[in-house]
Amino acid sequence: MxxxxxxxxxxxxxxxxxxxxxxxxxxxxxxxxxxxxxxxxxxxxxxxxxxxxxxxxxxxxxxxxxxxxxRAAPPEVLVRRMEELSRQLEARGLRVAVAPESLADHQWREGPGSPLLEALQPQLRLFFAWDEAHPFEDERLLDRVEQATAEHLPGFSVLPVPGVARFRVEPGSHVIVGGEPDWEEPARLFEPLVEHINQELGRAQALVRWMPVRDNWVLATQELVDLLVSNGVLQGRASA
The missing domain is CATH 2.40.50.140 (Nucleic acid-binding proteins)
Structure with a gap:
């Protein structure tokens, strides 16, 4: 041997x-x-x-x-970059419970997934919960959207209209006609609803919107989404 x-x-x-x-x-x-x-x-x-x-x-x-x-330590410049990113995220209300050295090492060694996203995901308000169910099978989807939106738009509620691609939204008793249901692209169904909610958030002078990211929306400021996308934590949605 x-x-x-x-x-x-x-x-x-x-x-x-x-x-x-x-x-x-x-x-x-x-x-x-x-x-x-x-x-x-x-x-x-x-x-x-x-x-x-x-x-x-x-x-x-x-x-x-x-x-x-x-294992060799990751480059100091990468560690400092992760420290600064963590500082910027925490300044925007997102606590990073992963050491900068671990984040830098994972990036340096091109590890799969994103430990930073895993740490932040419970704090992010995402429209679709892909890790739990396909949006068309997610019974909690509208309840989750309603709860997150109501924090910035008091009195907001949304209910499905049974049997049709429509949503009843309060305040205002609006009926929003959804897009064509598509199992492969479920966002199409919800796009008119998201557009309406964002208009109402704007009228209420809220700082957040349901911002588009890959296969999803996240309730956040444009500044925060830009920070997450530019650092590879979230992926932007491709232009049509």
Whole structure:
């Protein structure tokens, strides 16, 4: 059985998807994939970066069974960027319960998903709750929209008109004709309702609107949405 050795990541080849390793305390470069193995044999979702210490088995010019010994700290400039983003979000009422170092490390290693979005999502007022149900099967959708909107528009309520794509909205006893229901693009049904609500929020001089983001709306200020989209926390909605 070949011995396990400890290596240091010396270089990352982005174009061809491999890392160059140097035996710790030795010389010569060896190759391995960008994603080390985890204890269960699956590949880590986080990739190697410069300065990582790993262990593995050398076979010729390659190293297999690569696992982390220790991970290098993310660049300080990225940590400072995450600190500033967290400060800006908290100034706008969104508490970030994830350390800037962890956010920076996840971004640096191109991890899947967004730990920042996961931390913020319970605080965001989203129109659709995709993680719970498709909008057409979400029995709480209008109750959730009503509750969030009423915080900025007292007396607001919205009820579906049974059997047709219409919504009864108070105050004013308005009947809003919805768009054509489309399972693949459920936003079409609700667009006229969102437009009406935003008009009413404007008349009430509220600071927030139901702002469009990818596959959804979020009740927030334009400034906050711009901050979230520009930092990749939310994705903007593509133009038609």
């Amino acid at each position: 070949r011995p396990t050795e400890t290596f240091v990541v010396e270089d990352i080849n982005e174009a061809h998807g491999f890392a160059r390793l140097r035996v710790e305390g030795g010389s010569g470069l060896f190759h391995c994939g960008l994603f080390p193995e985890q204890g269960d044999g699956e590949l880590s979702p986080l990739r190697l970066q410069l300065g990582d210490r790993v262990r593995g088995v050398r076979r010729g010019q390659t190293v297999s069974q690569v696992q982390w010994v220790s």
